[in-house]
Amino acid sequence: xxxxxxxxxxxxxxxxxxxxxxGGNGDVGPQLIQAEPLGxxxxxxxxxxxxSLDANGHLTYFATVRNNGSSTVNFxxxxxxx
Amino acid sequence: MKDPxxxxxxxxxxxxxxxxxxxxxxxxxxxxxxxxxxxxxxxxSEGSRKSxxxxxxxxxxxGGLRPKSLVHRIEPGAILDGSDGRYRMxxxxxxxxxxxxxxxxxxxGRPLMPRNVFFPVPAAIPAFGSGWITYASWSNNxxxxxxxxxxxxxxxxxxxxxxxxxxxxxxGIQNATMIYQPVLQWGPSGAGGGNNWSVASWxxxxxxxxxxxxxxxxxxxxxxxxxVMTLTGQSAAGFSYNCEFQGIANTGLPIQNIQELTWCIETxxxxxxxxxxxxxxxxKTAMAAIDLRTGNTNPPVVWTVSDAVTDCGQHTLRFDxxxxxxxxxxxxxxxxxxxTVGAxxxxxxxxxxxxxxxGGVGDVGPQLIQAEPLNxxxxxxxxxxxxNLDANGHLTYFATVRNDGPNTVNFxxxxxxx
Numbered sequence: 001x002x003x004x005x006x007x008x009x010x011x012x013x014x015x016x017x018x019x020x021x022x023g024g025n026g027d028v029g030p031q032l033i034q035a036e037p038l039g040x041x042x043x044x045x046x047x048x049x050x051x052s053l054d055a056n057g058h059l060t061y062f063a064t065v066r067n068n069g070s071s072t073v074n075f076x077x078x079x080x081x082x
Numbered sequence: 083m084k085d086p087x088x089x090x091x092x093x094x095x096x097x098x099x100x101x102x103x104x105x106x107x108x109x110x111x112x113x114x115x116x117x118x119x120x121x122x123x124x125x126x127s128e129g130s131r132k133s134x135x136x137x138x139x140x141x142x143x144x145g146g147l148r149p150k151s152l153v154h155r156i157e158p159g160a161i162l163d164g165s166d167g168r169y170r171m172x173x174x175x176x177x178x179x180x181x182x183x184x185x186x187x188x189x190x191g192r193p194l195m196p197r198n199v200f201f202p203v204p205a206a207i208p209a210f211g212s213g214w215i216t217y218a219s220w221s222n223n224x225x226x227x228x229x230x231x232x233x234x235x236x237x238x239x240x241x242x243x244x245x246x247x248x249x250x251x252x253x254g255i256q257n258a259t260m261i262y263q264p265v266l267q268w269g270p271s272g273a274g275g276g277n278n279w280s281v282a283s284w285x286x287x288x289x290x291x292x293x294x295x296x297x298x299x300x301x302x303x304x305x306x307x308x309x310v311m312t313l314t315g316q317s318a319a320g321f322s323y324n325c326e327f328q329g330i331a332n333t334g335l336p337i338q339n340i341q342e343l344t345w346c347i348e349t350x351x352x353x354x355x356x357x358x359x360x361x362x363x364x365x366k367t368a369m370a371a372i373d374l375r376t377g378n379t380n381p382p383v384v385w386t387v388s389d390a391v392t393d394c395g396q397h398t399l400r401f402d403x404x405x406x407x408x409x410x411x412x413x414x415x416x417x418x419x420x421x422t423v424g425a426x427x428x429x430x431x432x433x434x435x436x437x438x439x440x441g442g443v444g445d446v447g448p449q450l451i452q453a454e455p456l457n458x459x460x461x462x463x464x465x466x467x468x469x470n471l472d473a474n475g476h477l478t479y480f481a482t483v484r485n486d487g488p489n490t491v492n493f494x495x496x497x498x499x500x
Contacts, residue, residue, distance in 0.1 A: 025368060025410065027401060029420045030452040030496045050463040050486065053455040057370065057401075057408030062461075082419035082498040 026059035033079040035065035042073035141272030146200035153272040165339035210355040211391030217349035218385035234371040238362035250351040255343035264309030283335035297332040358394035361415035372409035420498035444477040451497035453483035461487035
Protein backbone atom coordinates (compact mmCIF):
# COMPACT_ATOMS: atom_id res chain seq x y z
CA UNK A 1 0.00 0.00 0.00
CA UNK A 2 1.54 3.27 -1.11
CA UNK A 3 1.41 6.27 1.17
CA UNK A 4 2.51 9.94 1.21
CA UNK A 5 3.44 11.83 4.35
CA UNK A 6 5.16 14.94 5.59
CA UNK A 7 6.00 18.24 3.99
CA UNK A 8 9.53 19.45 4.55
CA UNK A 9 12.10 21.92 3.36
CA UNK A 10 15.77 21.11 3.11
CA UNK A 11 18.79 23.27 2.25
CA UNK A 12 21.73 22.34 0.04
CA UNK A 13 23.98 19.65 1.60
CA UNK A 14 21.65 19.42 4.57
CA UNK A 15 20.69 16.04 6.09
CA UNK A 16 17.45 15.40 7.97
CA UNK A 17 16.19 12.31 9.76
CA UNK A 18 12.40 11.81 9.95
CA UNK A 19 10.35 9.24 11.82
CA UNK A 20 7.22 7.43 10.70
CA UNK A 21 4.81 5.81 13.14
CA UNK A 22 1.73 3.66 12.61
CA GLY A 23 -0.94 2.55 15.07
CA GLY A 24 -1.10 -0.65 17.11
CA ASN A 25 2.34 -2.06 17.59
CA GLY A 26 3.48 0.07 14.66
CA ASP A 27 4.54 -2.88 12.55
CA VAL A 28 3.62 -2.46 8.89
CA GLY A 29 6.31 -4.80 7.61
CA PRO A 30 9.34 -3.76 5.59
CA GLN A 31 8.79 -0.32 4.11
CA LEU A 32 10.34 1.40 1.12
CA ILE A 33 10.62 5.09 2.06
CA GLN A 34 11.85 7.82 -0.31
CA ALA A 35 11.97 11.60 -0.28
CA GLU A 36 10.38 13.24 -3.31
CA PRO A 37 11.46 16.79 -4.28
CA LEU A 38 8.57 19.16 -4.96
CA GLY A 39 10.64 21.87 -6.66
CA UNK A 40 12.61 22.04 -9.87
CA UNK A 41 16.28 21.03 -9.81
CA UNK A 42 15.84 19.21 -6.53
CA UNK A 43 18.08 16.20 -6.01
CA UNK A 44 17.30 14.35 -2.84
CA UNK A 45 19.00 11.17 -1.72
CA UNK A 46 17.37 8.90 0.87
CA UNK A 47 20.48 7.60 2.54
CA UNK A 48 19.15 5.12 5.10
CA UNK A 49 16.05 3.54 6.58
CA UNK A 50 15.92 2.23 10.14
CA UNK A 51 13.51 0.36 12.37
CA SER A 52 13.39 1.07 16.09
CA LEU A 53 11.60 -0.93 18.79
CA ASP A 54 10.87 1.00 21.96
CA ALA A 55 10.35 -0.16 25.53
CA ASN A 56 6.57 -0.20 25.00
CA GLY A 57 6.84 -2.71 22.19
CA HIS A 58 6.14 -0.15 19.46
CA LEU A 59 8.01 -0.23 16.15
CA THR A 60 8.90 3.11 14.56
CA TYR A 61 10.49 3.67 11.16
CA PHE A 62 13.14 6.29 10.40
CA ALA A 63 14.45 7.63 7.11
CA THR A 64 17.26 10.06 6.38
CA VAL A 65 17.30 12.44 3.42
CA ARG A 66 20.26 14.46 2.08
CA ASN A 67 19.91 17.36 -0.37
CA ASN A 68 22.52 16.86 -3.09
CA GLY A 69 21.24 19.78 -5.14
CA SER A 70 22.26 23.43 -5.10
CA SER A 71 18.93 24.89 -3.98
CA THR A 72 16.67 24.74 -0.99
CA VAL A 73 13.69 22.60 -1.94
CA ASN A 74 10.41 21.45 -0.51
CA PHE A 75 9.85 17.73 -0.37
CA UNK A 76 7.48 15.04 0.83
CA UNK A 77 7.93 11.42 1.80
CA UNK A 78 6.48 8.54 -0.16
CA UNK A 79 6.60 4.92 0.73
CA UNK A 80 4.92 1.57 0.72
CA UNK A 81 5.13 -2.01 1.80
CA UNK A 82 3.59 -5.34 0.90
CA MET B 83 6.00 -69.22 27.14
CA LYS B 84 6.64 -65.67 26.02
CA ASP B 85 8.40 -63.21 28.32
CA PRO B 86 5.72 -60.69 29.44
CA UNK B 87 8.34 -57.96 29.60
CA UNK B 88 9.61 -58.60 26.08
CA UNK B 89 9.35 -55.39 24.07
CA UNK B 90 7.06 -55.48 21.06
CA UNK B 91 6.36 -52.88 18.42
CA UNK B 92 2.98 -51.11 18.32
CA UNK B 93 1.79 -48.17 16.21
CA UNK B 94 2.52 -45.98 19.21
CA UNK B 95 6.05 -47.34 19.60
CA UNK B 96 7.69 -50.23 21.49
CA UNK B 97 6.27 -51.34 24.83
CA UNK B 98 6.22 -54.48 27.06
CA UNK B 99 4.20 -57.41 25.69
CA UNK B 100 2.08 -57.50 28.86
CA UNK B 101 0.90 -53.96 28.11
CA UNK B 102 -0.42 -54.92 24.67
CA UNK B 103 -3.83 -56.56 24.52
CA UNK B 104 -5.81 -58.13 21.73
CA UNK B 105 -9.39 -56.90 21.54
CA UNK B 106 -11.52 -59.69 20.19
CA UNK B 107 -14.66 -59.48 18.10
CA UNK B 108 -17.55 -58.34 20.26
CA UNK B 109 -15.29 -56.68 22.84
CA UNK B 110 -14.77 -53.03 23.61
CA UNK B 111 -12.18 -51.19 25.69
CA UNK B 112 -13.66 -49.31 28.61
CA UNK B 113 -11.91 -46.84 30.88
CA UNK B 114 -12.69 -47.30 34.53
CA UNK B 115 -13.22 -44.59 37.10
CA UNK B 116 -9.78 -45.49 38.43
CA UNK B 117 -8.21 -44.54 35.14
CA UNK B 118 -7.38 -48.10 34.11
CA UNK B 119 -8.75 -49.98 31.11
CA UNK B 120 -10.74 -53.20 30.91
CA UNK B 121 -12.09 -55.31 28.07
CA UNK B 122 -15.82 -55.86 28.29
CA UNK B 123 -18.33 -57.52 26.00
CA UNK B 124 -19.82 -55.21 23.43
CA UNK B 125 -23.25 -56.23 24.74
CA UNK B 126 -24.15 -56.43 28.39
CA SER B 127 -26.70 -58.80 29.81
CA GLU B 128 -29.16 -57.95 32.48
CA GLY B 129 -31.17 -61.06 33.14
CA SER B 130 -32.16 -62.46 29.80
CA ARG B 131 -32.27 -59.06 28.07
CA LYS B 132 -29.34 -57.97 25.98
CA SER B 133 -28.87 -54.29 25.23
CA UNK B 134 -26.16 -52.88 23.00
CA UNK B 135 -23.51 -50.64 24.56
CA UNK B 136 -23.50 -47.49 22.49
CA UNK B 137 -20.10 -46.04 21.65
CA UNK B 138 -19.50 -43.07 23.87
CA UNK B 139 -19.98 -39.61 22.44
CA UNK B 140 -16.79 -37.71 21.75
CA UNK B 141 -16.56 -33.98 22.32
CA UNK B 142 -13.99 -31.48 21.18
CA UNK B 143 -11.68 -29.81 23.65
CA UNK B 144 -8.37 -28.01 23.35
CA GLY B 145 -6.20 -31.05 22.59
CA GLY B 146 -8.76 -32.77 20.37
CA LEU B 147 -11.61 -35.21 20.78
CA ARG B 148 -12.20 -37.15 23.95
CA PRO B 149 -15.11 -39.06 25.54
CA LYS B 150 -17.72 -36.73 26.97
CA SER B 151 -17.51 -38.52 30.31
CA LEU B 152 -13.93 -37.32 30.69
CA VAL B 153 -14.78 -33.63 30.27
CA HIS B 154 -15.80 -31.89 33.47
CA ARG B 155 -16.92 -28.39 34.32
CA ILE B 156 -15.43 -26.98 37.49
CA GLU B 157 -18.04 -24.89 39.25
CA PRO B 158 -17.33 -21.23 39.91
CA GLY B 159 -15.63 -20.92 43.26
CA ALA B 160 -14.53 -24.56 43.33
CA ILE B 161 -10.93 -25.81 43.15
CA LEU B 162 -9.50 -28.72 41.23
CA ASP B 163 -7.28 -30.62 43.65
CA GLY B 164 -4.64 -33.13 42.52
CA SER B 165 -3.42 -34.32 45.92
CA ASP B 166 -3.00 -38.03 46.73
CA GLY B 167 -2.77 -38.93 43.06
CA ARG B 168 -6.44 -38.22 42.33
CA TYR B 169 -8.38 -35.35 40.82
CA ARG B 170 -11.14 -33.99 43.02
CA MET B 171 -13.32 -30.92 42.77
CA UNK B 172 -13.33 -29.32 46.19
CA UNK B 173 -15.29 -26.56 47.79
CA UNK B 174 -13.19 -23.71 49.22
CA UNK B 175 -13.86 -25.24 52.62
CA UNK B 176 -12.05 -28.40 51.52
CA UNK B 177 -15.21 -30.47 51.14
CA UNK B 178 -15.05 -32.84 48.17
CA UNK B 179 -17.68 -32.09 45.54
CA UNK B 180 -16.63 -34.72 43.00
CA UNK B 181 -13.92 -37.37 42.60
CA UNK B 182 -12.63 -37.80 39.07
CA UNK B 183 -10.29 -40.73 39.73
CA UNK B 184 -6.55 -41.30 39.60
CA UNK B 185 -4.14 -39.00 37.79
CA UNK B 186 -2.22 -40.66 34.98
CA UNK B 187 1.41 -39.67 34.76
CA UNK B 188 3.48 -39.72 31.63
CA UNK B 189 7.26 -39.92 31.47
CA UNK B 190 8.77 -36.55 32.18
CA GLY B 191 10.96 -34.74 29.71
CA ARG B 192 8.53 -33.92 26.92
CA PRO B 193 5.56 -31.58 26.88
CA LEU B 194 2.10 -33.09 26.60
CA MET B 195 1.07 -31.10 23.54
CA PRO B 196 0.98 -31.13 20.59
CA ARG B 197 2.08 -34.80 20.63
CA ASN B 198 -1.19 -35.92 22.20
CA VAL B 199 -3.67 -34.02 20.09
CA PHE B 200 -6.29 -36.54 18.94
CA PHE B 201 -8.55 -35.77 16.01
CA PRO B 202 -9.01 -38.57 13.46
CA VAL B 203 -10.00 -37.42 9.99
CA PRO B 204 -11.73 -39.81 7.57
CA ALA B 205 -9.28 -40.50 4.76
CA ALA B 206 -11.94 -40.08 2.08
CA ILE B 207 -12.56 -36.44 2.98
CA PRO B 208 -9.99 -33.94 1.76
CA ALA B 209 -9.21 -32.07 4.91
CA PHE B 210 -7.23 -29.09 5.95
CA GLY B 211 -4.81 -29.55 8.80
CA SER B 212 -6.11 -29.74 12.35
CA GLY B 213 -4.71 -29.67 15.86
CA TRP B 214 -1.96 -27.29 16.82
CA ILE B 215 -1.59 -25.23 13.66
CA THR B 216 1.18 -22.83 14.57
CA TYR B 217 2.70 -21.90 17.89
CA ALA B 218 5.62 -20.46 19.81
CA SER B 219 7.10 -22.27 22.80
CA TRP B 220 9.58 -21.64 25.56
CA SER B 221 10.78 -24.12 28.15
CA ASN B 222 11.56 -22.83 31.60
CA ASN B 223 14.99 -24.18 32.47
CA UNK B 224 15.84 -21.38 34.86
CA UNK B 225 15.43 -23.57 37.93
CA UNK B 226 12.76 -21.24 39.30
CA UNK B 227 9.09 -22.05 38.66
CA UNK B 228 7.03 -19.84 36.39
CA UNK B 229 5.15 -17.56 38.75
CA UNK B 230 3.09 -15.59 36.23
CA UNK B 231 2.38 -15.91 32.54
CA UNK B 232 0.05 -13.30 31.06
CA UNK B 233 -0.74 -12.47 27.45
CA UNK B 234 -3.03 -9.86 25.94
CA UNK B 235 -4.81 -10.23 22.64
CA UNK B 236 -7.78 -8.75 20.86
CA UNK B 237 -10.77 -10.91 19.91
CA UNK B 238 -10.42 -11.12 16.11
CA UNK B 239 -13.17 -10.67 13.52
CA UNK B 240 -15.43 -13.67 12.97
CA UNK B 241 -14.49 -16.09 10.20
CA UNK B 242 -16.17 -15.12 6.95
CA UNK B 243 -17.40 -18.70 6.37
CA UNK B 244 -18.93 -21.18 8.78
CA UNK B 245 -18.16 -24.86 8.27
CA UNK B 246 -18.61 -26.19 11.76
CA UNK B 247 -15.02 -25.30 12.51
CA UNK B 248 -13.58 -24.79 15.96
CA UNK B 249 -10.70 -22.43 16.60
CA UNK B 250 -8.79 -22.10 19.86
CA UNK B 251 -6.35 -19.29 20.67
CA UNK B 252 -4.49 -19.36 23.95
CA UNK B 253 -1.39 -18.89 25.97
CA GLY B 254 -0.69 -21.88 28.20
CA ILE B 255 1.68 -23.81 30.43
CA GLN B 256 2.10 -27.55 30.37
CA ASN B 257 4.15 -30.44 31.66
CA ALA B 258 4.38 -34.04 30.48
CA THR B 259 0.91 -34.86 31.78
CA MET B 260 -1.41 -31.85 31.61
CA ILE B 261 -1.84 -28.46 29.95
CA TYR B 262 -3.28 -25.35 31.63
CA GLN B 263 -4.68 -22.65 29.39
CA PRO B 264 -7.01 -19.62 29.17
CA VAL B 265 -8.70 -20.29 25.81
CA LEU B 266 -10.53 -18.07 23.34
CA GLN B 267 -12.84 -20.28 21.31
CA TRP B 268 -14.84 -19.99 18.07
CA GLY B 269 -17.24 -22.85 17.34
CA PRO B 270 -18.40 -25.78 19.44
CA SER B 271 -16.44 -27.66 22.09
CA GLY B 272 -17.13 -29.89 25.04
CA ALA B 273 -17.74 -26.73 27.06
CA GLY B 274 -20.43 -25.48 24.67
CA GLY B 275 -20.17 -22.57 22.28
CA GLY B 276 -21.10 -22.05 18.64
CA ASN B 277 -20.60 -19.48 15.93
CA ASN B 278 -19.47 -16.81 18.34
CA TRP B 279 -16.40 -16.07 20.41
CA SER B 280 -16.25 -17.29 24.00
CA VAL B 281 -13.63 -17.83 26.68
CA ALA B 282 -12.93 -20.40 29.37
CA SER B 283 -9.99 -21.73 31.32
CA TRP B 284 -9.01 -25.36 30.73
CA UNK B 285 -6.82 -27.94 32.43
CA UNK B 286 -6.52 -30.96 30.18
CA UNK B 287 -4.79 -34.27 29.65
CA UNK B 288 -4.22 -35.88 26.26
CA UNK B 289 -6.84 -37.87 24.39
CA UNK B 290 -7.19 -40.70 26.92
CA UNK B 291 -7.33 -38.43 29.91
CA UNK B 292 -9.63 -36.00 31.57
CA UNK B 293 -10.30 -32.38 30.78
CA UNK B 294 -11.58 -29.71 33.14
CA UNK B 295 -12.96 -26.31 32.25
CA UNK B 296 -14.45 -23.25 33.87
CA UNK B 297 -17.68 -21.59 32.82
CA UNK B 298 -17.72 -20.59 29.14
CA UNK B 299 -18.36 -16.86 28.78
CA UNK B 300 -19.23 -15.02 25.55
CA UNK B 301 -16.98 -12.17 24.40
CA UNK B 302 -17.20 -9.73 21.51
CA UNK B 303 -15.06 -8.94 18.49
CA UNK B 304 -12.58 -6.26 19.47
CA UNK B 305 -12.55 -7.09 23.19
CA UNK B 306 -9.10 -6.99 24.75
CA UNK B 307 -8.43 -10.28 26.54
CA UNK B 308 -5.78 -10.82 29.18
CA UNK B 309 -5.17 -14.52 29.83
CA VAL B 310 -3.31 -14.95 33.11
CA MET B 311 -1.85 -17.98 34.86
CA THR B 312 -0.40 -17.43 38.30
CA LEU B 313 1.49 -19.66 40.70
CA THR B 314 -0.47 -19.40 43.94
CA GLY B 315 1.37 -21.88 46.11
CA GLN B 316 4.08 -24.48 46.38
CA SER B 317 4.42 -27.23 48.98
CA ALA B 318 5.50 -30.82 49.37
CA ALA B 319 2.10 -31.81 47.97
CA GLY B 320 2.79 -29.99 44.71
CA PHE B 321 2.18 -26.73 42.92
CA SER B 322 -0.99 -24.64 42.93
CA TYR B 323 -2.04 -22.24 40.20
CA ASN B 324 -4.87 -20.03 39.07
CA CYS B 325 -5.91 -19.43 35.49
CA GLU B 326 -8.41 -16.81 34.36
CA PHE B 327 -9.27 -14.11 31.90
CA GLN B 328 -8.59 -10.94 33.81
CA GLY B 329 -11.79 -9.06 34.59
CA ILE B 330 -14.15 -11.72 33.15
CA ALA B 331 -16.19 -13.32 35.92
CA ASN B 332 -16.41 -17.10 36.30
CA THR B 333 -13.47 -17.82 33.98
CA GLY B 334 -11.20 -18.77 36.88
CA LEU B 335 -10.03 -22.37 37.17
CA PRO B 336 -7.86 -22.76 40.30
CA ILE B 337 -5.91 -26.00 40.65
CA GLN B 338 -3.80 -27.21 43.53
CA ASN B 339 -1.25 -29.90 44.41
CA ILE B 340 -0.20 -30.81 40.88
CA GLN B 341 3.12 -31.28 39.10
CA GLU B 342 5.04 -28.14 38.15
CA LEU B 343 4.09 -26.56 34.81
CA THR B 344 7.13 -25.65 32.77
CA TRP B 345 6.50 -25.35 29.00
CA CYS B 346 5.00 -22.02 27.97
CA ILE B 347 3.21 -21.67 24.65
CA GLU B 348 1.27 -19.23 22.49
CA THR B 349 -0.91 -21.32 20.19
CA UNK B 350 -3.40 -21.33 17.31
CA UNK B 351 -5.34 -24.62 17.34
CA UNK B 352 -8.11 -25.49 14.86
CA UNK B 353 -10.44 -28.33 13.85
CA UNK B 354 -12.79 -29.06 10.94
CA UNK B 355 -11.34 -26.35 8.75
CA UNK B 356 -12.57 -26.84 5.17
CA UNK B 357 -11.25 -23.67 3.57
CA UNK B 358 -8.94 -20.84 4.50
CA UNK B 359 -11.84 -18.43 5.00
CA UNK B 360 -12.86 -20.60 7.98
CA UNK B 361 -10.09 -18.82 9.89
CA UNK B 362 -10.79 -15.36 11.37
CA UNK B 363 -11.19 -12.64 8.75
CA UNK B 364 -7.91 -10.96 9.53
CA UNK B 365 -4.28 -11.71 8.78
CA LYS B 366 -3.03 -12.35 12.30
CA THR B 367 -3.60 -12.14 16.01
CA ALA B 368 -0.89 -10.46 18.03
CA MET B 369 -0.27 -12.30 21.30
CA ALA B 370 1.09 -9.21 23.00
CA ALA B 371 2.14 -7.69 26.31
CA ILE B 372 3.55 -11.06 27.32
CA ASP B 373 4.50 -10.96 30.98
CA LEU B 374 6.40 -14.09 31.90
CA ARG B 375 7.96 -14.26 35.34
CA THR B 376 10.00 -16.83 37.23
CA GLY B 377 9.89 -15.91 40.87
CA ASN B 378 10.13 -12.14 40.98
CA THR B 379 12.12 -11.72 37.79
CA ASN B 380 11.48 -11.67 34.06
CA PRO B 381 13.83 -14.24 32.53
CA PRO B 382 15.23 -13.75 29.02
CA VAL B 383 12.72 -15.41 26.72
CA VAL B 384 13.39 -16.32 23.11
CA TRP B 385 10.41 -18.12 21.60
CA THR B 386 10.88 -21.17 19.39
CA VAL B 387 8.46 -21.09 16.48
CA SER B 388 6.72 -24.18 15.05
CA ASP B 389 4.53 -24.01 11.96
CA ALA B 390 2.93 -27.46 11.99
CA VAL B 391 0.20 -26.77 9.41
CA THR B 392 0.78 -24.37 6.54
CA ASP B 393 -2.04 -25.17 4.11
CA CYS B 394 -3.30 -21.58 4.29
CA GLY B 395 0.13 -20.07 4.88
CA GLN B 396 -0.31 -20.12 8.67
CA HIS B 397 2.81 -19.15 10.56
CA THR B 398 4.10 -17.57 13.74
CA LEU B 399 6.42 -14.58 13.82
CA ARG B 400 8.42 -13.24 16.72
CA PHE B 401 7.88 -9.53 17.12
CA ASP B 402 9.38 -8.64 20.48
CA UNK B 403 11.58 -10.89 22.61
CA UNK B 404 11.24 -8.80 25.76
CA UNK B 405 8.79 -10.54 28.03
CA UNK B 406 8.65 -7.66 30.49
CA UNK B 407 5.16 -6.48 29.73
CA UNK B 408 5.54 -6.16 25.98
CA UNK B 409 6.95 -9.34 24.52
CA UNK B 410 4.90 -10.40 21.50
CA UNK B 411 4.51 -13.22 19.01
CA UNK B 412 2.08 -12.98 16.12
CA UNK B 413 -0.06 -15.94 15.06
CA UNK B 414 -0.82 -15.61 11.32
CA UNK B 415 -3.89 -17.28 9.85
CA UNK B 416 -2.60 -16.94 6.29
CA UNK B 417 0.56 -16.14 4.41
CA UNK B 418 2.25 -12.86 5.12
CA UNK B 419 2.73 -10.33 2.36
CA UNK B 420 6.47 -10.35 2.94
CA UNK B 421 9.09 -12.95 3.81
CA THR B 422 10.94 -13.29 7.11
CA VAL B 423 14.23 -15.10 7.57
CA GLY B 424 17.22 -15.27 9.84
CA ALA B 425 17.74 -14.95 13.54
CA UNK B 426 20.69 -12.78 14.39
CA UNK B 427 22.22 -10.93 17.28
CA UNK B 428 24.11 -7.69 16.82
CA UNK B 429 26.06 -5.59 19.29
CA UNK B 430 25.83 -1.84 19.64
CA UNK B 431 27.84 -0.14 16.89
CA UNK B 432 28.40 -3.42 15.02
CA UNK B 433 27.82 -3.87 11.28
CA UNK B 434 26.91 -7.21 9.70
CA UNK B 435 26.46 -8.22 6.07
CA UNK B 436 24.08 -11.12 5.34
CA UNK B 437 23.36 -12.93 2.08
CA UNK B 438 20.03 -14.18 0.78
CA UNK B 439 19.79 -16.88 -1.85
CA UNK B 440 16.80 -18.30 -3.74
CA GLY B 441 16.61 -21.41 -5.93
CA GLY B 442 17.09 -21.68 -9.67
CA VAL B 443 19.11 -18.76 -10.97
CA GLY B 444 18.30 -16.97 -7.73
CA ASP B 445 16.64 -14.01 -9.43
CA VAL B 446 13.50 -12.91 -7.57
CA GLY B 447 13.52 -9.38 -8.96
CA PRO B 448 14.30 -6.24 -6.99
CA GLN B 449 13.99 -6.90 -3.26
CA LEU B 450 13.35 -4.56 -0.37
CA ILE B 451 15.25 -6.04 2.60
CA GLN B 452 15.19 -4.62 6.13
CA ALA B 453 16.42 -5.68 9.55
CA GLU B 454 13.72 -5.74 12.22
CA PRO B 455 14.81 -5.45 15.88
CA LEU B 456 13.28 -7.89 18.37
CA ASN B 457 14.36 -6.19 21.57
CA UNK B 458 13.40 -2.92 23.12
CA UNK B 459 15.60 0.15 22.85
CA UNK B 460 16.91 -1.12 19.55
CA UNK B 461 17.61 0.96 16.47
CA UNK B 462 18.76 -0.98 13.42
CA UNK B 463 19.67 0.65 10.15
CA UNK B 464 19.83 -1.30 6.92
CA UNK B 465 22.61 0.56 5.19
CA UNK B 466 22.78 -1.14 1.80
CA UNK B 467 21.28 -3.85 -0.36
CA UNK B 468 23.35 -5.49 -3.09
CA UNK B 469 22.97 -8.08 -5.83
CA ASN B 470 25.83 -10.34 -6.89
CA LEU B 471 25.93 -12.53 -10.02
CA ASP B 472 28.41 -15.40 -9.73
CA ALA B 473 30.26 -17.34 -12.44
CA ASN B 474 27.50 -19.95 -12.53
CA GLY B 475 24.88 -17.37 -13.36
CA HIS B 476 23.33 -17.41 -9.91
CA LEU B 477 22.10 -14.15 -8.41
CA THR B 478 22.58 -13.65 -4.67
CA TYR B 479 21.28 -10.74 -2.62
CA PHE B 480 23.17 -9.05 0.21
CA ALA B 481 22.06 -6.65 2.93
CA THR B 482 24.01 -4.83 5.61
CA VAL B 483 22.68 -3.90 9.03
CA ARG B 484 24.19 -1.53 11.58
CA ASN B 485 23.12 -1.35 15.20
CA ASP B 486 22.71 2.34 16.01
CA GLY B 487 21.17 1.59 19.40
CA PRO B 488 22.83 1.30 22.81
CA ASN B 489 22.27 -2.45 23.37
CA THR B 490 23.04 -5.84 21.89
CA VAL B 491 19.78 -7.00 20.33
CA ASN B 492 18.17 -9.90 18.50
CA PHE B 493 16.86 -9.23 15.02
CA UNK B 494 15.40 -10.86 11.93
CA UNK B 495 15.29 -9.92 8.26
CA UNK B 496 12.11 -9.10 6.40
CA UNK B 497 11.65 -8.30 2.75
CA UNK B 498 9.73 -8.72 -0.43
CA UNK B 499 9.44 -7.78 -4.07
CA UNK B 500 6.85 -7.48 -6.79
